[in-house]
Every structure is written in C-alpha cells, then in structure tokens.
Amino acid sequence: MTIKNIFITGMAFSLIACSCGKTTTQNKTTAEPYQKVSPDFNADSAYTYVDKQVAFGPRVPNTPEHIACGDYLVSEMKRFGAEVQEQKMVVTAYDGTKLNARNIIASYGLDKKNRVLLFAHWDTRPYSDHDPDPANHRKPLLGANDGASGVGVLMEVGRILQSKAPEVGVDIIFFDAEDYGVPTFADKNFNDDSWCLGSQYWSKNPHVPNYKAKFGILLDMVGAEGATFYKEGTSMHYAANIVEKVWNTAGQLNYGKFFIGKEGGGVTDDHIPVNKNLRIPSIDIIHLDASADYGFFHSWHTQKDDMRNISKETLKVVGQTVLEVVYKEK
Numbered sequence: 001m002t003i004k005n006i007f008i009t010g011m012a013f014s015l016i017a018c019s020c021g022k023t024t025t026q027n028k029t030t031a032e033p034y035q036k037v038s039p040d041f042n043a044d045s046a047y048t049y050v051d052k053q054v055a056f057g058p059r060v061p062n063t064p065e066h067i068a069c070g071d072y073l074v075s076e077m078k079r080f081g082a083e084v085q086e087q088k089m090v091v092t093a094y095d096g097t098k099l100n101a102r103n104i105i106a107s108y109g110l111d112k113k114n115r116v117l118l119f120a121h122w123d124t125r126p127y128s129d130h131d132p133d134p135a136n137h138r139k140p141l142l143g144a145n146d147g148a149s150g151v152g153v154l155m156e157v158g159r160i161l162q163s164k165a166p167e168v169g170v171d172i173i174f175f176d177a178e179d180y181g182v183p184t185f186a187d188k189n190f191n192d193d194s195w196c197l198g199s200q201y202w203s204k205n206p207h208v209p210n211y212k213a214k215f216g217i218l219l220d221m222v223g224a225e226g227a228t229f230y231k232e233g234t235s236m237h238y239a240a241n242i243v244e245k246v247w248n249t250a251g252q253l254n255y256g257k258f259f260i261g262k263e264g265g266g267v268t269d270d271h272i273p274v275n276k277n278l279r280i281p282s283i284d285i286i287h288l289d290a291s292a293d294y295g296f297f298h299s300w301h302t303q304k305d306d307m308r309n310i311s312k313e314t315l316k317v318v319g320q321t322v323l324e325v326v327y328k329e330k
C-alpha cells in the first residue's frame, strides 16, 4: 500500500497526543464483563505461519520464491479445510512488466448466504525504496510485516474456522501483486493504479459471479510490536459502520491500546477496489504511525521489515478481534 493523505493525519495526531494524561470523574456503571464468543486465537501458530512465508525469501511476482510460497499457502488452506480456488492472471506493472500473479481464495461454509470477506496481500515489494540507505532502494524486501503478518493471521483464522464453524460463511482471500506500485526512484510520472493489481483484477472478475459479502476486513501490517490501528480514512468513507463494529469489538476485548478511537489518514490499499468495484463495504486494519517518517510502521518498505518486527501479542490482538467479529455475525 501507499500513502494517500497520511501527512494530514500526522498533524491531527500531534494535537490528539496532548489530550492524554488527564482523567475526569464519571459515573461508572457496573457492567457485566464481556463474554467472548469466539475460540481462542493461537498467536504461536500465527507467528509460525508468518515465519514460514518469510523463510521463502522475498515473494515478488515472477520469482521462484513467489511460486513456492503461493503453493505453500494453497496447500495449507486446503489442510485447514477450506475450498481453495487459485485465480491465476497476468497483470501489467507500472513499467509494463507482465506479472504472473495469482489470488488465493479459501472459502468456508459455501452453503451459507451470509458471508464475511477477510483479505490480505501475500506478495512482497520488489523495492526497499524507503530504506534510509539509497543503495537498498532497488532490493526486494522480506515483508514480515508488510504482507506476511496479515496472511499469517488469516491462516490461523482458517485453522480455527475448520474446528468450529461460525454462523456465517467466510471467504479468505490472499491477494497478489499489491505491492508492485511505482517506486519513489522512478523518473516518469506513473499513476496510482499501479498498486493493488490483484485485488483490482478480482474486483472486476470475482471468483464466483455476483459474489456478495456483508462486509470485508483487510489486514495489512498487523504484526509489529505496539502497533497502532487508527480508523483509516477510506474505510471511514465507505464503511464507517464496519469500522465501528470492529473497533467496538476490540474495545470489548480490552484491546483499546491497539485499536485507537481516532481517525487516521487514508491509504491506497486492497480495500479500495473491493469497495469501489464490488461495493462490499470493506475496511483496512493497518498500522498507522504519525511519528514515523512516512506515516506507517517504522520499517515500512525497508530492508528491516523482517521477523524481528513481529510480535505475538499484536498478532493475537488482531486475530482475536477478527475472530470475535466473525463469530458474532449472523
């Protein structure tokens, strides 16, 4: 994904930051403690699934590592009891390169009409164009957080869906070719459509005709220690009620330290084509950080996006929240 208007967010954040530290006395009601309805999300498994992807090396389209990791994801989701479809496609990158890509669609409860869509991108960026060292700008990155974390969380969600079916059907999609967007060093003016090629393709060619879901949740960069998830701007534009549903659920699970009740800036990410072309109200749970240079997590699009960034606590917070939303849904 890339920046849309995140710098505006940075200014808003600095104002927000001043208002903490004071408490006001309010009449507290003695509410019953919230009873979780979803099975426990296992952060150790999710961590392993992230690590396994990273162990393939960078997963850039047109490379053997990319093919091998895609095959791994397909076989794991089958092992977790999903009906798996591979949507193979050739998409064109910003510079005209033809990318052999595939979206991986893992479905649960195909007989159910009410469905929830969960998605993440599984490819990694061919460039580390925000690395502090310019010598690294043309190197691919490992994408432990930017890519593998969201997929790892959703793999664990799939493993759990197999053991106990929720009332709704669930489609988990791993989108390809999200992160091949125009690099900062490109000398021509390419357009913003160079991002999210896999989700753009699927949103125009869904894996089943007239595909419908009640709503969609995208996970992107959901693994870093102390991650901060602000209410992302495009999600608020298209699906404010889904943002509220997810943030309220996180609050019920006492994850308010991660799911912050403030709006963040908008980003270009896979939820945009899903909202625009298929009109499935979809949100992005994404690590926004106004104190970082570019507004995302500190190692975004650098050589440092490796397993050292991955925190089991953060994977747990995100995974349990998503599970709880799914298991509450009817």
Ligand SMILES: [Zn+2]
Pocket (backbone or CB within 6 Å): 001, 125, 146, 179, 301
């Ligand atoms: Zn990225």
